Amino acid sequence: MITATESRLAGLKQGIESRQARIGIVGMGYVGLPLALLFSGERFHVTGFDVEPIKVSTLNAGGSYIVRILPSEIKEAQRAGFLATADYSQIAQMDAVIICVPTPLNEHHEPDLSYVTGTVASIAPWLHEGQLIVLESTTYPGTTEEIVVPLLEGGNPNGVKVSRSLHQPGVHVAFSPEREDPGNTDVARHDIPKVVGGCGPAATELATAMYGTIFRRVVSVSSPAAAEMTKLLENIYRCVNIALVNELKQLCMRMGIDIHEVIDAAKTKPFGFQAFYPGPGLGGHCIPIDPFYLSWKAKQFDFRTRFIELAGEINTAMPYFVIEQIAAALNEHSKSIKGSKILVLGVAYKRDIDDLRESPSLTILELLREKGANVAYNDPYFPTVGHGRHYDLNMTNTPLDNLAQYDAVVIVTDHSDYDYKAIVEQSQLIVDTRNATKGIDSAKIVRC
Ligand SMILES: NC(=O)c1ccc[n+]([C@@H]2O[C@H](COP(=O)([O-])OP(=O)(O)OC[C@H]3O[C@@H](n4cnc5c(N)ncnc54)[C@H](O)[C@@H]3O)[C@@H](O)[C@H]2O)c1
Structure with a gap:
């Protein structure tokens, strides 16, 4: 016999396939807004949530505040039902909610999860069973299980819990890192494989189905922590390698060798x-910041991430x-x-x-x-x-x-x-x- 949970799960999957599912995206920034446009382009009814009134009013007026997103793209999304709001009660109408809010460092160079916790606390009262909640903000391994899940469960007045199995009622929670490379036009967004890790198989299945509508390939991993760590590995790899060439550049200058000539020759190796x-140093919201999320977490395990520290020092x-x-x-x-x-x-x-x-x-x-x-x-x-x-x-x-x-x-x-x-x-x-x-x-x- 099919349980109510299984039937709700099948209902959301069917809603995703038929594009009837309503998708809410929280954080209309460099990550959230393009994502909203991708889903909207797939004929989903998308609602963008943001706490900045100017962003909400600009989007609803068909405008854009990100140079590479044209107002015509916003207007086209509006024709497919896209609208922006600061009203969290509308979370109740959503079948899936994706969180794309900032994850900076505080003045002590430690993770500042206040945007994530603030968002999750605002979402929690409006949860309903069968909903899919996905965190996309870059963060340390353990955030989804240790921070997001307790806040969702603790903040819901109806006692909605996070589902861990195909049969357990509740909301489905997953982590899926954003891998966009701003300004890179060589790889189309939908060609960048999407990694997902759910709190249980139903969450992974739903997140895979949802992202599968806009990404050509979805790669599922066994847990949110594995997905969180995947993103950090990618960014730490960049950070460490950039530090390496920055150090070698300084040596090459002393030795009278052109580092760019050397790199051009080395990259012919297949x-x-x-x-x-x-370059002149690291920038952006990711590479200079994300590695330190892991350094901070590693300390809880009496572990020093020396590569990250050395790369940070050089960069x-x-x-x-x-x-x-x-x-x-x-x-x-x-x-x-x-x-x-x-x-x-x-x-x-x-x-x-x-x-x-x-x-x-x-x-x-x-x-x-x-x-x-x-x-x-x-x-x-x-x-x-x-x-x-x-x-x-x-x-x-x-x-x-x-x-x-x-x-x-x-x-x-x-x-x-x-x-x-x-x-x-x-x-x-x-x-x-x-x-x-x-x-x-x-x-x-x-x-x-
Ligand atoms: N920008 C990138 O290229 C990039 C790439 C990969 C991953 N990321 C990660 O994605 C996440 C988002 O980054 P971003 O660059 O889009 O940040 P952003 O600052 O451009 O956008 C975040 C948006 O969230 C809104 N916001 C903040 N608190 C909110 C709340 N409580 N409720 C609703 N909206 C809220 C802000 O007003 C802002 O519009 C970060 O964790 C970042 O590390 C960013």
């Missing part, structure tokens, strides 16, 4: 080597290394940083994106200012820069003209719209931290 590139020092290189380059022209006019090209944390979070440019701008430089910046994606890493910068975008007025132009973000040849021609001195001037032969360029 196996066992993946190219990573040096954090890179903006300071850039400042040393600017000082040395100016010195060659009998100038000092103090009193020099310096233009920083690019403040986004990487090429062609409108994301400033943890950007090394912010540290470089702050350090140049502290050392008495007269600093300006140019970035087509940011008309203004308010807060830096440690204090308010309050700067406005400087047009890319009269470059000869600057004692040095420092390329920190290699946006593809820049005409590097023209920039080199017009400038007195270029400090290039990204190899953006590759192929341009000029004594004005200092590559670091």
